[in-house]
Amino acid sequence: MRIETIAVHAGHKIDEAWGAVSPPIVLSTTFERAEDGSFPHGYIYARSGNPNRDALERCIAALEGGAKAAAFSSGSAATMGIFNALKPGDHVVAPRDVYYGTRLILNELYASWGLRVSFVDMTALEQVEESIRPETRLIWIETPSNPLLKITDIKAVSSIAHRAGARCVCDNTWATPVLQRPIELGADIVLHSTTKYFGGHSDVLGGCVVTNTDDEFFQRVCSYQRIGGAVPSPFECWLLLRSIPTLPCRMRIHSENALKIAKFLRSNPRVLTVHYPGLQDNPGYEVASRQMEQFGGMLSFEVRGGQKEAFEVAARVKIIKRATSLGCVESLIEHRASIEGKDTTTPQNLLRLSVGIENPEDLIEDLSGALG
C-alpha cells in the first residue's frame, strides 16, 4: 500500500459493537474481567492500554514502515522515553542545533542522571565519527534541523552508529513519513512530536516513538510509557487519527507553498539569506533530494539588520500569525532567538516560518508588505 492509502486506513477499523465507520472514543479507565478472571478484550486499565491509543500507534508504525509504535503525551515525553531506555554512563551524540527542548532534556534532566552527551555538527560526518566513544549507545539526528534547516545524511549517520554498535534515532517531526522515512534509510528509531504536522491544526499535544524491531530497547521505552504514565488521552489519540488521513495532501501543499515563498524571499532585497533545502544552492539540497520526497513546509530567513528589524517584519504581517510551534494549517512566523533564551545560537535577525496551506499568493503578498 502507498502512503495516501495507509494514512486513510491504517489503524482504522469498523467498530464491532455498532458498525461505526468513525471510531468511538473509549473513555473508560478500567475494563471488566470475565468470570474466569481473564480480560477478554485485552484491556485492563487505561494507562497500560486503550483502544484509541492502540489504533493511533498502529497507524503511525505503518506510516513509518516500523514494527511498533508507542504514543506519548508530548514529543518531549517521547524523547524522555528514549533517553530513559539508556543507562547511566551511556554516551549520546546529538546535533549542535538539536531542537531546543531536546537540548534541555539532555543538559538539565539527564546530565545529573548520568547520561553523557557530545553535541556535534551532524552535516560533518568526520566530526560524528570522531565523537564516538566505547560507551556511545545512541546517535540522535534531526533533519531538516531547527531553525537553520540543515540536512543530515540519515543513511551515512545510521551506518556510523551501527559500526559503533549504537542505535540511530531520527527526529522526523519536520519531514513526516510522507516526505522522509528514516527506517527505510537505516535509522532504528523514529521520534515524532505529533503536536506538529500529524495533528496539523494547533489543537493536540502528543508524541510518538516508532521502532524498526520490537526489541528489548523498545520494551524499555514502552515500560516508561506504561509505568511512567506519560500517555495521551483517548480524545487526543482520536483527534490525531482524525487528522492523519489528510497528512499526505497537507504535506504536498505545505511543501509547494514553502518552495514558492523561499524563491520569493530570496529575490527580496530586504532578505539577506533564506534557509530552505529546496533551493538548489542550499548546502543540503543534494542530500535532501536523495532522502526526501519534497522539501517540507518549514523555512527560515535572515533580514538585513538585527533583532529590531526582524521584530518589525514580524509585526507587520496580517495573515501569518506571530506564534511559536509549527506544522499547522495556518502559517506562523517566529523570532526564534528570543523564544530560545539567553544561550541561543540562533541569529538575532532570523525569522522562522511554518508555511501553512493558505493560497501561496496571499502569503507572498503578506510577506512582501511586511518586508516593506
Ligand SMILES: *Cc1c(COP(=O)(O)O)cnc(C)c1O
Ligand atoms: C516540537 C518539537 C519537539 C517537542 O515536541 P512537544 O510535543 O512540543 O513536546 C521535538 N522535536 C521537534 C523537531 C519539534 O519541533
